[in-house]
Amino acid sequence: MSDNNKIAVLGGGSFGTAIAQVLAGNGHAVKLWMRDAAQAEAIRESGRNDRYFPGLTLSPLVEPVTAIQATLETADVIFVALPSKAFRPFVADTRPFFRPGQIVISTTKGIEREGFRLMSEILVEALPQTHVGVLSGPNLAGEMMQKELTATVIASPDARVREETQRLLGCGYFRVYANIDMYGVELGGALKNIYAVISGLAAALQVGENTKAMIISRSLAEMSRFAVALGANPLTFLGLAGVGDLFVTCTSSMSRNFRVGYAVGQGTPLEQAVAELGQVAEGINTLELVREKAQELGIPMPLVRGLHEILYSDMTIQQVIKGLMTAAQNSDVEFILPRQA
Ligand SMILES: NC(=O)C1=CN([C@@H]2O[C@H](COP(=O)(O)OP(=O)(O)OC[C@H]3O[C@@H](n4cnc5c(N)ncnc54)[C@H](OP(=O)(O)O)[C@@H]3O)[C@@H](O)[C@H]2O)C=CC1
Ligand SMILES: O=C(CO)COP(=O)(O)O
Numbered sequence: 001m002s003d004n005n006k007i008a009v010l011g012g013g014s015f016g017t018a019i020a021q022v023l024a025g026n027g028h029a030v031k032l033w034m035r036d037a038a039q040a041e042a043i044r045e046s047g048r049n050d051r052y053f054p055g056l057t058l059s060p061l062v063e064p065v066t067a068i069q070a071t072l073e074t075a076d077v078i079f080v081a082l083p084s085k086a087f088r089p090f091v092a093d094t095r096p097f098f099r100p101g102q103i104v105i106s107t108t109k110g111i112e113r114e115g116f117r118l119m120s121e122i123l124v125e126a127l128p129q130t131h132v133g134v135l136s137g138p139n140l141a142g143e144m145m146q147k148e149l150t151a152t153v154i155a156s157p158d159a160r161v162r163e164e165t166q167r168l169l170g171c172g173y174f175r176v177y178a179n180i181d182m183y184g185v186e187l188g189g190a191l192k193n194i195y196a197v198i199s200g201l202a203a204a205l206q207v208g209e210n211t212k213a214m215i216i217s218r219s220l221a222e223m224s225r226f227a228v229a230l231g232a233n234p235l236t237f238l239g240l241a242g243v244g245d246l247f248v249t250c251t252s253s254m255s256r257n258f259r260v261g262y263a264v265g266q267g268t269p270l271e272q273a274v275a276e277l278g279q280v281a282e283g284i285n286t287l288e289l290v291r292e293k294a295q296e297l298g299i300p301m302p303l304v305r306g307l308h309e310i311l312y313s314d315m316t317i318q319q320v321i322k323g324l325m326t327a328a329q330n331s332d333v334e335f336i337l338p339r340q341a
Contacts, residue, residue: 084110204265
């Protein structure tokens with residue numbers, strides 16, 4: 001591909017803005033598409049996306065736009081940063097505007113209810129003429145806007161997608177590692193949100209450092225167990241999109257999923273916690289879907305079950321914790337010592 005690729009980022013929220021800013025910092029003109037004309041106009045006037053990053057000036061190479069047809073028809077590389085619930089309807093509505101040969105990269109960390117589909121699966125199915133990839137990793141949008149040193153993963157079976165994304169995004173503060181396990185990378189990004197909610201809840205309870213380490217390690221064990229049952233490569237979970245993203249969202253109050261868990265741990269009802277956040281916390285939706293899938297496939301997921309009980313049953317947090325801590329003793333790394341049934 002040439003150096004003057006036309007680039008579009010879809011979604012003018014936290015992550016869309018952060019990705020557009022990295023691209024623009026590398027000298028690329030970026031169309032940042034958003035649904036809200038008033039927001040686009042405000043960004044044009046102020047040079048800032050105050051709804052998501054108050055006070056932070058955007059690069060002049062980031063152009064806010066609202067005309068979706070023209071944006072898609074003229075783009076060579078498209079990053080999608082929409083919440084998972086909006087993903088399928090958006091792709092269905094805009095499908096005729098995509099062109100053969102375009103690179104389309106999902107940055108969305110969620111799962112679709114119907115058929116338990118990941119976003120890349122929706123793209124591959126709906127846009128077979130395009131080249132699909134997934135961008136995922138420990139990438140708090142707020143830190144990227146501050147140019148904190150950050151690494152991410154571009155996953156695609158297509159070498160052109162991997163190399164082009166590395167070229168477009170890579171810079172002195174943003175490193176882009178490649179993987180071919182698109183399914184595993186994407187699943188890692190979606191699953192960790194559940195455990196970020198749990199970690200936020202634990203932080204509100206002021207648990208000890210041993211406890212935090214136990215939660216993160218057992219979360220990784222549970223995520224990998226689930227992913228293997230679905231056919232993903234567990235080794236992907238050792239990388240940035242697995243343990244890396246799990247670590248950042250389970251330890252940072254910048255994570256929206258962590259913040260929802262924290263609020264619930266402090267006694268705020270779930271609905272109120274989500275409403276007060278005002279941004280997407282994918283983990284709540286993903287929890288429901290993963291719990292159903294795990295039940296259907298018979299995959300033991302005690303942390304998922306425990307969080308669901310805390311959020312949706314009459315059980316107290318202390319009762320759930322007691323149940324988890326007094327369950328039958330089991331294997332540490334079940335790929336070495338198989339888990340007891
Ligand atoms: N923030 C982060 O640190 C990271 C987020 N992600 C993932 O990126 C995805 C997007 O998250 P993020 O940007 O943070 O979320 P935000 O809540 O910050 O922003 C969501 C954006 O999507 C727009 N949107 C919502 N529904 C629709 C719709 N139906 N049609 C068109 N646009 C819509 C919103 O528009 P409006 O403003 O008008 O409501 C907003 O621009 C999530 O899956 C998240 O997990 C991935 C890595 C890091
Ligand atoms: O995925 C993220 C960082 O990698 C962002 O997490 P939250 O959606 O919880 O803010």
